[in-house]
Amino acid sequence: MIEFKNITKSYDKKTLILKNINFKIKTGEFIILIGESGCGKTTTMKLINRLIDPTDGVILIDGEDVSKINPITLRRRIGYVIQKEGLMPHMTIGENIELVPKLLKWDKKKRKDRAYELLNILNLNPDIYYEKFPHELSGGQKQRVGIARALATNPDIILMDEPFSALDPITRESIQDEILKLQKELGKTIIFVTHDMDEAIKLGEKIAFLKDGEILQFGTPDEILKKPASEYIEQFIGKDRIWKTPKKLLVSDIMSKHYWTIEKRSNISRAFNLLKTHDIDFLIVTESEGAKYSEPLGIIFRKNLIHAMENNILRVRDVMDTDFLTIDKDSHLLDALNKMSSISAKVIPVIDDKKNLTGVITNLGLVSAINKIAPNSDFSDKGGGL
Ligand SMILES: Nc1ncnc2c1ncn2[C@@H]1O[C@H](COP(=O)(O)OP(=O)(O)OP(=O)(O)O)[C@@H](O)[C@H]1O
Ligand SMILES: [Mg+2]
Incomplete structure (x- = not known):
């Protein structure tokens, strides 16, 4: 020393x-x-x-x-x-x-x-x-x-x-x-x-x-x-x-902290209202809503709500997507890309070392991160539609 x-x-x-x-x-x-x-x-x-x-x-x-x-x-x-x-x-x-x-x-x-x-x-x-x-x-x-x-x-x-x-x-x-x-x-x-x-x-x-x-x-x-x-x-x-050094980019650098959670016991109508009020596409289901430390149990998308209504299902926990992957906040950006493409997921909850929810990676978020790394790549300027 x-x-x-x-x-x-x-x-x-x-x-x-x-x-x-x-x-x-x-x-x-x-x-x-x-x-x-x-x-x-x-x-x-x-x-x-x-x-x-x-x-x-x-x-x-x-x-x-x-x-x-x-x-x-x-x-x-x-x-x-x-x-x-x-x-x-x-x-x-x-x-x-x-x-x-x-x-x-x-x-x-x-x-x-x-x-x-x-x-x-x-x-x-x-x-x-x-x-x-x-x-x-x-x-x-x-x-x-x-x-x-x-x-x-x-x-x-x-x-x-x-x-x-x-x-x-x-x-x-x-x-x-x-x-x-x-x-x-x-x-x-x-x-x-x-x-x-x-x-x-x-x-x-x-x-x-x-x-x-x-x-x-x-x-x-x-x-x-x-x-x-x-x-x-x-x-x-x-x-x-x-x-410019994408090898050093971790999931925690590109994840979003803007997401909403819902309690697994909640009513479907609450989920519906949250999606509508905040104009969002998904909710992460946890044991208790808004809790600082909790494990992601499932994801609710609009399609789950439609399914619930068609089948008279009342509770979030009975209709949520449980078939999802999580990713560790310290994993590499490339792991996120791999996970996302392997299951063609739209959302991956990010967890910390205690398996608690700490952020989300969305496919849009990933695309914008890649655009920053490689602004001239094929990833950019797609879907602008102007
Ligand atoms: N023998 C010396 N007498 C007086 N001043 C000195 C002497 N040696 C260095 N300095 C001054 O100390 C400062 C730091 O010098 P130093 O050589 O440590 O810089 P440096 O960070 O290595 O710079 P460079 O990247 O150009 O090599 C400079 O302002 C330099 O003029
Ligand atoms: Mg010197």
């Missing part, structure tokens, strides 16, 4: 570059620092491995105050990938990766074995690349070597300052995938700086959003997308981004 406690930083005693930063990073977490240029991302990062020291406050790593740890010892535990890959141009790839192990006086074989292992992990054939020089590598390959070098002494923590910003989108995607895989396999704590919201959402388990040396919000990508803490963040991430 890395903990920032009331951290401030100023270089000239006048301007505060960081203002009272507080946050915790759990072991094995992938944390993103994001924010516009000059907001203090690099400064925050450099405090962790003591490339700079705070003006005030403490940083704890596993409970230990970093200001009490010898910077050299500390940096052995913390890998650092700087923005430009920063390889030594006159050294081979092997020598670059073995730089710190050599300083630590690892013997030659151990160093070389480790360099070979890391090159393999990062998809660079060591038989080809070990002896090459940085200028013989592409940007993406150099970046991989930069990561290999940061991993050389097997640190628990890795700091990465905009490591992929100079790469083309395709190389970037593939290195992002590799780093995610690496983190899963090796369980490293990664602190990663980026300007790019897409990258932040893809990689981060949590995102710290910085502005003018303060953390505006610290939360999961989901939380930041769905509940941006300020208008500034909303603008930064783009107002409609949630609709």
